[in-house]
Each structure stands twice: as C-alpha cells, then as structure tokens.
Amino acid sequence: MKEKAILVLLILFASVLLFSQTTLVFQTHWSDFRVNGIFDRDGNLLYPGLKHYLEEYEALNPGVKIEIREVPFGNYLQQILVGHMAGKGADIYNLYSLWGVQLAESNVLAHAPEHISSKVKSDFSSTSVQGATINGVVMGIPAEVNTYALIYNKKLFEEAGIERAPETWDELVEFGKLLTKKDSRGIITQYGFAFPMLEESSVSDIVHPYFALLYSAGGEPFNSDLTKSLLDSPEAVRALEAIVELFEEGVTDTAGGLFDFTQKNVAMVIKAPWYVSYLKEAFGDEYEDIVGIAPIPYIDTPATSAYTFFYSVHSGSENQEEAWKFLEWFALEYKEAPEITRAGELGAQVIGVIPPNEKDLEYFKTKLADLQEYVSLLDFATSEPNVTQGDQIKKTIMDEIVAAMNCMKSPEQAMKDAASKINSILQSAN
Amino acid sequence: MTRKGRENLTAYLFLSPILLFFAVFFCFAVGFSVLVSFKNWNMLDSPISAPFVGLGNYFSLFTDPLFRAGLLNTIVFALVVTFTSITLALLVAMALFKLKGSAVWRFIFFAPMITPAVAVGKIWSYLYNPSYGVINHVLGWFNIPARAWLSDPNLALFSIMIVAIWSGLGVPMLIFTAGLDSIPTSYYDAARIDGSSKIRTFFSITLPLLKPTTLFLIVTGMINAWQTFDLIYIMGGATPAKSIQLVSTFMYSTAFSYMQMGKALAASVILFIISLITTFLALRSFRKGGMESYYA
Numbered sequence: 020m021k022e023k024a025i026l027v028l029l030i031l032f033a034s035v036l037l038f039s040q041t042t043l044v045f046q047t048h049w050s051d052f053r054v055n056g057i058f059d060r061d062g063n064l065l066y067p068g069l070k071h072y073l074e075e076y077e078a079l080n081p082g083v084k085i086e087i088r089e090v091p092f093g094n095y096l097q098q099i100l101v102g103h104m105a106g107k108g109a110d111i112y113n114l115y116s117l118w119g120v121q122l123a124e125s126n127v128l129a130h131a132p133e134h135i136s137s138k139v140k141s142d143f144s145s146t147s148v149q150g151a152t153i154n155g156v157v158m159g160i161p162a163e164v165n166t167y168a169l170i171y172n173k174k175l176f177e178e179a180g181i182e183r184a185p186e187t188w189d190e191l192v193e194f195g196k197l198l199t200k201k202d203s204r205g206i207i208t209q210y211g212f213a214f215p216m217l218e219e220s221s222v223s224d225i226v227h228p229y230f231a232l233l234y235s236a237g238g239e240p241f242n243s244d245l246t247k248s249l250l251d252s253p254e255a256v257r258a259l260e261a262i263v264e265l266f267e268e269g270v271t272d273t274a275g276g277l278f279d280f281t282q283k284n285v286a287m288v289i290k291a292p293w294y295v296s297y298l299k300e301a302f303g304d305e306y307e308d309i310v311g312i313a314p315i316p317y318i319d320t321p322a323t324s325a326y327t328f329f330y331s332v333h334s335g336s337e338n339q340e341e342a343w344k345f346l347e348w349f350a351l352e353y354k355e356a357p358e359i360t361r362a363g364e365l366g367a368q369v370i371g372v373i374p375p376n377e378k379d380l381e382y383f384k385t386k387l388a389d390l391q392e393y394v395s396l397l398d399f400a401t402s403e404p405n406v407t408q409g410d411q412i413k414k415t416i417m418d419e420i421v422a423a424m425n426c427m428k429s430p431e432q433a434m435k436d437a438a439s440k441i442n443s444i445l446q447s448a449n
Numbered sequence: 450m451t452r453k454g455r456e457n458l459t460a461y462l463f464l465s466p467i468l469l470f471f472a473v474f475f476c477f478a479v480g481f482s483v484l485v486s487f488k489n490w491n492m493l494d495s496p497i498s499a500p501f502v503g504l505g506n507y508f509s510l511f512t513d514p515l516f517r518a519g520l521l522n523t524i525v526f527a528l529v530v531t532f533t534s535i536t537l538a539l540l541v542a543m544a545l546f547k548l549k550g551s552a553v554w555r556f557i558f559f560a561p562m563i564t565p566a567v568a569v570g571k572i573w574s575y576l577y578n579p580s581y582g583v584i585n586h587v588l589g590w591f592n593i594p595a596r597a598w599l600s601d602p603n604l605a606l607f608s609i610m611i612v613a614i615w616s617g618l619g620v621p622m623l624i625f626t627a628g629l630d631s632i633p634t635s636y637y638d639a640a641r642i643d644g645s646s647k648i649r650t651f652f653s654i655t656l657p658l659l660k661p662t663t664l665f666l667i668v669t670g671m672i673n674a675w676q677t678f679d680l681i682y683i684m685g686g687a688t689p690a691k692s693i694q695l696v697s698t699f700m701y702s703t704a705f706s707y708m709q710m711g712k713a714l715a716a717s718v719i720l721f722i723i724s725l726i727t728t729f730l731a732l733r734s735f736r737k738g739g740m741e742s743y744y745a
Contacts, residue, residue: 096705096706097705097706100492100493100705100708101705103493104492104493121491121708122493125491125493125494125708126493127493204592204594205594206594206595216597216600272597273579273597273600273601274579274580274595274596274597274600275579275580276578276579276580279580282580282581284580408707410706410707411702411706411707414702414706421600421602422602425601425602425603427602440514447509
C-alpha cells in the first residue's frame, strides 16, 4: 500500500515537472560544427558550439529546455513566415537584419524590453546597433557583424612578382591583369579576380562589394529616409563601371567562382569573414602560406559594406519572458573570466564572425589574427540599410549588376533601371 | 430506398473520400487563391482583414517587367520542353520497340523520372560547372570554348531546358511504347503488301493511330511544364532573374521572399487560365484521331 502511494506520488511529481517545463525553440541558420562545436583529432572539444551553451543554460535553469531548429539560410525567411502563419514559429530567431523591417512592421518580432535595449545601446558597436534597430526601435540583441575584405592568394601574387595586396581599384585591375592566365583559345585558366556567381550567397557576394565601391566613390544607395533610390547617381554608375572594367579587361568572367579559389586558380575574391573558416578547412596546413586578407581596394576613399544579424524574440511566442531571459544570459551577461559574452565567444571562436559587443571585440581582436583585418575595416564600414522590401531590392540590384557584367546593358542603363525598379518597389511598399 | 437509390448512395460513399480531398485541396484552394488575388495580403495578418485592391494586383503584374519576362520564359519553356520531349520519346520508343533487351534500355531512359528533381538539378549543376564540370571538359577536347552554362543569361534557360527534356523523357517513352503495342500488326502487313515505304507507313499509320497518346502526352506535358519550379530553383544561382524566371519561381519569390501573396496568387490565376486555354486548344485540335476514328 505504502509502495503504491510512493509510486503515485513519483508519477505525480514527474508529471508536474514535465508539464511545468518551458521549451524554447531557437531557430538559426547555423549547422554542423557551429552547433556541435569544434573538436581536435582525438575527439576533445576545442571550442563549444551553440548546443553546449544551451546545455549550460538548461543545467542552470532546470525548468527550461531549449531546442535548436536548424534552417538553411536560403529557406530561412520562408520558414519564419510559414511558422508564424501556422502558429508554429520558433521562440527565438537569429535574424538577418535586412529581413527585420518587414518582420517588425508586420509585428512578427517582439520589442526588446527596456533594460535589454539600453544595454544593447551601451555595450555594442554602433554598426551592429544600427542593424538591430528598426524604425528607431531596438528589436533584439546584435549577434554578428560582417564586413567585406579582399582575400588573395599570396603564392599566386609571389609567382607574378607582386609583393603586396592592391590598395586602390585601379591597382586591383592592374594586378588582376598580371595574375590572369589564359589558354591558347583565350579561355581564362587562372583568374585575376572572381565573383562567386553560383553560390547560395551570390546575391550578397555581388551586391555588398558593389556597395563598398559605391561608398568609396562617395555615393549612397538610398536617400536619408530610405524612400528613394540613388542608384542612378554618377557615383553609382562609376562603382558599377569599376566592376565591369574587370570583365572588359579580361581579368574575370562569369564562369569563375569560389571553388576556383580553393583550387588555387583564383588570385582575388571579396568575401565576408565567415568564409575564412572554409578556407582554413580547404587549405589545412597551407592556409597561412596561401591566404592573405586586405581591405577592399577603393575608388576614391577607403570604404566597405557590412551586414548584421541579431537575436530576436517571436511576438507569437508564449514564452517571451523566458526567451529574453535566456538571450540576456547568452548575449548580454559577461562571464567572470575572461569578461566576454557567451554569444561573442561562440561567434568569434566558432562561427568566424566579428563579435558585435565592444568588450568581446576588444578581447578577440588580439586573440584571432584572421579577424583583425575585418575588425579594422569596421571604421570604414557602412551597415546595409534596413530598408523595407530589402530582399527584393537587393535581388533587383544583383540582377542589374549581373546584366552589366554580361554586357547586356551599359553600367549607366543598368543603374538607371535598378533605380527605377527600386523606386517602384518602395512606392508600392509605402 | 429503392435499389437504384441504394446503389447511388454506395457509389457516393465510395467516392466521398476523393470528393472531400478534391473539395479541400482543389475547390477551396482555387477559390481562396482567386479571392486573395484581389487583396493586398502579406501572409502575416489575416487574409480577411487584408485590404481589397480589386484588379490592382493584376495591373501591377502586367507592368512588372519580371513577370512579363517570366511569362514569356514559361511559354518558351513549356513549348520547347514538351514538344522536344515528346518527339524524342517517340523516336526512342520506336527505336526500342521489339528490340532485344529493350527492358534494360527502357529502364535507363526511365531512371531520371524516379530520381528526385533536386538530385537531378544538383548533379547537372556539377556537370555544367564552368570550372570543374564534365561538359566544358569534354568540349575542351574539341577546342570548343568553355561556357558559363548557368550564369550566362543567354544560355541559362536553354541549359535548364536540356535537363528538363532529359529528365522528362521516361514517361512519354513508356506511354508511346504502350501505344505502339496497341496498333494491330495487320495494318502494317497491309501497308507492306501495298508497297508502302517505312516513312509513309509512319506518317499514314503509326502517327495517326498514336494521336490519342500524343494528345494525352501534350496536355500532361504542358501542364507539368507550366508548373516547373524545382530545376530553376536549384540551378538558378546568380543568373539575372529576367533570363530564367518562370511564372512559378516568380510566384514563389513574390509570396515567400517579398511577402506579396495577393500578387503571387494573381500570377497563379493567370497561369491557371493559360494552362486551361492550352489544354482546351490541344483537346480541340486533336479531338479526332486514333483507333476510334478508323472504326467510326
């Protein structure tokens, strides 16, 4: 009888525990080692991945369980929309800032509580705060900042007798000519420069370097209140002419790609910092001898473009309070020693991005040599504007740039068409 | 209840699952799409409260250069892929008909049909890759310059059409084989006795008697081609949207990337009407033919 009573009590206790447990769903585009951590050859954990931080939080908060929902970047926005419509949205999103405007305006994102928003403003770099701010309201905690830099093959430079990376765009074209090799049919066998044309990240990898050149030429993509495109300006045309010059001079063509860089057939590409981790994996021990990183060569003044991600909470979440509590612990609270955030540690050590928190940035700047060049570019970086219908506008710009690359339009016509299409998109959206 | 009434009730009971399925996934879906195509719905708010814009979405589509390009590309894609596939399938079916070991060949031609389109798209993307793809490598042996098959706007749609034709050859080939099998040999015997050449026999006996089969393949082929999405989505890359955009991919990006579900559904209604008209025209032009016309 007594045993039965104990059993019933135990079952009751387990049920109470089970039903009182809060489950948070954390949606991210990260996968693989970014979630599971980096291990050495003997299987020892070198750097913890996202799941290790979540396990740490669960151990500290027994009533909370956090599930990771991995969604490829290409389907990420669609997953948010469908999840929101079906009432199956995640509680926490690691969100690309460009999507923030549409999602915030449609009330998909919850506003950050006041204490979180003020800590974000005080502890994070201005570029990252700009990315997490939609219509003047902080919508989350910055997760990463990515600037763009020139990645070059030091060995190919050495073979061509070039001793340093190009500083200006004119130099890039000149060096590119020296670095390009063609076969008897005139087909490029070694690219002086390549644009990644067939990658999942192609849109960003074409538009962001263009923005860098645009800023460098003294132009802007939009007017100050983001209601009109300025891509038909002489500066915008000049920036595209600079890109097209590479094609006209035979330094590149649309057949080149990132794969060729790892095959040592491409001398220069422009990429974000996360690409460096792929290169390390591809080149292994040769990485140090081959890969060089330098600022994007400029037209008039040094400049680069940046994009950001931020952690946000779904407005439809039933556990908003718990979600913000977790994010506060993960991305705002400093560990005792070293005094850095867990999110910053994950970003810098594993993801390969620039940590947006100032203290994290200071700590990792000296620790991670690869990030240094990207971090130094923050002083010249302009964050991608949080414009409405950003995704559609970005794709429109890419279409016009690629049309000019393929000689289907002159740079002037391409930019004129881009401005006209973007103005029409903005007009419909507003 | 009379016996006939009971029989009718039983018949409807047996049909009810499929009728229910049809009502929910076709009638409701089509009705909902038409209704929402008159609204400015972003998918995040309720479709009921979304503002009514009348024919605004339809006008906006016809002033959108991307949609116009998509519509033109879809028509070209559907016509080229359907008619090339059917022609090639007929040739293959005739070549393999009554051939020794034809089952093996049929399996080889049918294999792409049972391969998921995503896998087909990925594999062909590798084959087409300008740097390490087999196609450029083979062309190199004949001194033919390497091409950017998927990133050159002038080539991209053509390259994807080849994949669609290749992967869609299996079913028409099998159906043509069945069609060829159903033609009585006595017709061929009579033709031979009359001294008819092989070409004359083909155009006077084989082709007319395959009319119902051809009609079926054209209608289903066109409908499938209008709806092609996966290959473009997988193989598209950074090709300018205007060069490879189909109405289906336009609908997808408009709805799920740009959150303009009303406009996307207006595009789907237009595609539905075009599909309906094409089917009607095909049925009308092939109304007579096949074995039945000979017996009539």
